[in-house]
Amino acid sequence: MADATPLQSPSDTATDYQVLQFLILQRLLKIQTATVVKVLAVTPAALGALGPLGTVDVLPLVEQVDGAGNAIPHVTLYGRPYVRLQGGANAIVIDPQVGDLGLMVFCARDISSVIVAKQSGPPASARAFSYADGIYVGGMLNGVPTSYLQWLNDGTLNIVSPVAVNITAPEINVTGPVNITGTVNANGAIIDHTGEVTDALGKVLGTHIHSGVQTGGSDTGPPV
Secondary structure (H helix, E strand, O other): OOOOOOOOOHHHHOOHHHHHHHHHHHHHOOOOOEEEEEEEEEEOOOOOOOOOOOEEEEEEOOOEEOOOOOEEOOOOEEEEEEOOEEEOOEEEOOOOOOOOEEEEEEOOEOOHHHHHHOOOOOOOOOOEOOHHHEEEEEEOOOOOOOOEEEEOOOOOEEEEOOOOOOOOOOOOOOOOOOOOOOOEEEOOEEEOOOOOEEOOOOOEOOOOOOOOOOOOOOOOOOOO
16 A cells, blocks of 8 residues: 555556545545554542543544644543453453553444443444544553563462452352461461461460469360
């Protein structure tokens, strides 16, 4: 295909075919398919707030070029929906953050009525492949994460957080050996990094003694 330029060259008018090819190319240049964008704002802005999908304001990073070859920056695209990996009421929630770079795709027809009604319907306008119908797909070209799920090639799963990992469920079942490095707090009973156990009453089991007894062949009573 010919270069994506709005200017005609002498060869573009050499034959009827080349004239037609130039005209077709000019129309194709008005079709938006996908591009790299930068996230400027996220709504709702509260990180960690669980709710339905919000929107992002983004700036396309591949600038436009006029007929003289001058770069023309894009304007901000406001209120575009973004993608979340979700099936029914189950989801992986990794909402965009300001400063993210990511891919935006542009739908073939006007999707505004579907966004509002959440059901099928005719397009609200005649626009096609428009910037106004962009959907933010997700991050790319970003830096090294500090909080992540990582699947290794051998099947190992790493869950890493620099702050905390919270698990909430009516019941948590673990099958298999559990190796823990660090302190465990189980309803007030503490197992420290050496394996020493301190019960919820503050008794250190490894050094706990009962006073007022004489040695012999009988067992002591429970801790007091």
